Structure formats: structure tokens, C-alpha cells
Amino acid sequence: MAARADDTRTQKARTLVQAGLGFLAAGQREAPTAVLSTRSATKPPVVIAPRNTSVLPGPLALEWAGSRFARYTVRLVGPSGPVFERRGVAGGRLDYPSDxxxxxxxxxxxxxxxxxxxxxxxxxxxxxxxDRARMVADDLAALTQSFAGGASRNSVAVVRAGMLASAGLLHDARRVVLDALASDPDEAALHQVLGNLYQKSGLGELAAESYDEAQFLLTRNAK
Incomplete structure (x- = not known):
């Protein structure tokens, strides 16, 4: 019985890996070309995260790209109207307040x-x-257990990001990749996956930047 349970867990983990990596690769086209933009305080901001996605429960950071000289009004709107608003925000990130x-x-x-x-x-x-968050947590635990001692941290991050993305959790997949890059910024595969996530989120310019960084690292490491 124990052996059968182990086989079931292994098969589930294999299915999750295949689904996640398949999702990241599906529809991938030639890397978009980065667009050179002029520095301007009037350039409209672009919402980066969360962007048209489901998210896991927990602390939430709102992120956008814009001008470092601008001040922004950030508003969260629900079905019944505004839920939260903050004016005069500098930079490109605002943590959703706990209160x-x-x-x-x-x-x-x-x-x-x-x-x-x-x-x-x-x-x-x-x-x-x-309930859905618990199912995702169980799947992540199964993935982590299947790779215990047999894969690098970056490889585990890639498959975790792929699984989250395939579950419609692009925001959380991006966080996994960014956390991995914080520890290993020179890993080309992580930049490639980040580019895939940006492309699937409709952020072509950020995708191009990530693909360019991945190509640069691959070329440098090949020398």
C-alpha cells in the first residue's frame, strides 16, 4: 500500500511538472523587441502586478511601472465601488495596508x-x-517533496512557477521567480521564465528585457 501511495504521489508530481512547464512554453513566440522610451513624467503608468490574474490569499503588493519623478493615485475598486485609495504615492510599489x-x-x-x-x-x-488555495498548497507540497534532494533550488523554482502559472496564478508565479532571482541573479533560465510570465501577462516590454538578460547571460557563460 505504501509503495502504491508513493507511485501515486510521484505520478501526480510528474503531471504537475508537465502541465506547468507546458503552460509556460505554450504559445511562446519569438521574443518581443524592447521598445526604447523617452523619460517623461507624463508617460502613463503600467500596472505590473497583480495583473489580470487570480492570487493566493495573503499580503499583497500593488506594483506598476512609471516615472520616478511622478506621484500616483492608487485606487482599488470592487463591485460596489472604491475599496481603498492612496494619493501622492512615489515609486512603483504600494503594499496593501493590513488595516x-x-x-x-x-x-x-x-x-x-x-x-x-x-x-x-x-x-x-x-x-x-x-478551498482552492488549499489545493494549490497541497500541489506545491507534492512538487517540493518529489524534488527533495534531487534538484537545484532554481529548478524547483521554475517548476513551482510553472505550476502556479498553469493554475492561473501568474502573480504568485512571478513572485517565486523574483525570489529565486534575488538569490541567483545570474541564472539565465529564471530570466527566461520571467519573460514568459510577462509575455503571458501582456507586458511585452518587460518580457523583452527579461529575454535579453537571459540571452546575455547565456552568451557570457558560453565564453
Whole structure:
């Protein structure tokens, strides 16, 4: 019975790996070309994360690309109207405050980021309910156990990101890759996966930057 259970777990882990890596590779086209942009405080911001995706419950950071000279109004809107607003935000990140209204699982929220008289730039996200979040946690645990002692941390990060992305959790997949890159910024495979995630999120310019970095590292390491 124990051997049968081990075989079942191994098969499940193999299926999760194949699904995750297949999702990351599916529809991958030639890497987009980075667009050179002029520095301007009036350039509209671009919502980076979370961006049109489900997210796991827990602390949430709202991220966008824009000008370091601009000040932004960041607003979170639910089905019944505004939930949270912060004005005069500098930089490109705002942690959702712990004392702000709790986000309801299964509810679609819209992030709006604007500067000056510009129209707000938007993206949506939904928080997974507890049951689905538990299923994802179980799948991640099965993956981690299957690779125990037999794979590098970067390899585990890639398959974890792939599994999360295939489950519709692009935001959390990106966080896994960014955490891995914080420890090993010279790993080309991580930059490639990050580019795939950005491309699937509709962030072509960021995807191109990640692909370029991956190619640079591969070329440098080949010398």
C-alpha cells in the first residue's frame, strides 16, 4: 500500500511538472523587441502586478511601472465601488495596508493607477477562496517533496512557477521567480521564465528585457 501511495504521489508530481512547464512554453513566440522610451513624467503608468490574474490569499503588493519623478493615485475598486485609495504615492510599489478593508475571495477587484490628469491605467485580480488555495498548497507540497534532494533550488523554482502559472496564478508565479532571482541573479533560465510570465501577462516590454538578460547571460557563460 505504501509503495502504491508513493507511485501515486510521484505520478501526480510528474503531471504537475508537465502541465506547468507546458503552460509556460505554450504559445511562446519569438521574443518581443524592447521598445526604447523617452523619460517623461507624463508617460502613463503600467500596472505590473497583480495583473489580470487570480492570487493566493495573503499580503499583497500593488506594483506598476512609471516615472520616478511622478506621484500616483492608487485606487482599488470592487463591485460596489472604491475599496481603498492612496494619493501622492512615489515609486512603483504600494503594499496593501493590513488595516485596509479585507479583500473578499472570489471577488474581482480592479487596480487603478493614475498620475495628474491622465486616465487611470487598470488591471484586475481575484483572491482564491480557501478551498482552492488549499489545493494549490497541497500541489506545491507534492512538487517540493518529489524534488527533495534531487534538484537545484532554481529548478524547483521554475517548476513551482510553472505550476502556479498553469493554475492561473501568474502573480504568485512571478513572485517565486523574483525570489529565486534575488538569490541567483545570474541564472539565465529564471530570466527566461520571467519573460514568459510577462509575455503571458501582456507586458511585452518587460518580457523583452527579461529575454535579453537571459540571452546575455547565456552568451557570457558560453565564453
Amino acid at each position: 485596509a478593508p479585507a479583500l473578499t475571495p472570489g471577488t474581482r477587484y480592479t487596480i487603478q493607477v493614475a498620475s495628474g490628469e491622465q486616465a487611470p491605467q487598470e488591471a484586475w485580480f481575484e483572491v482564491l477562496d480557501a
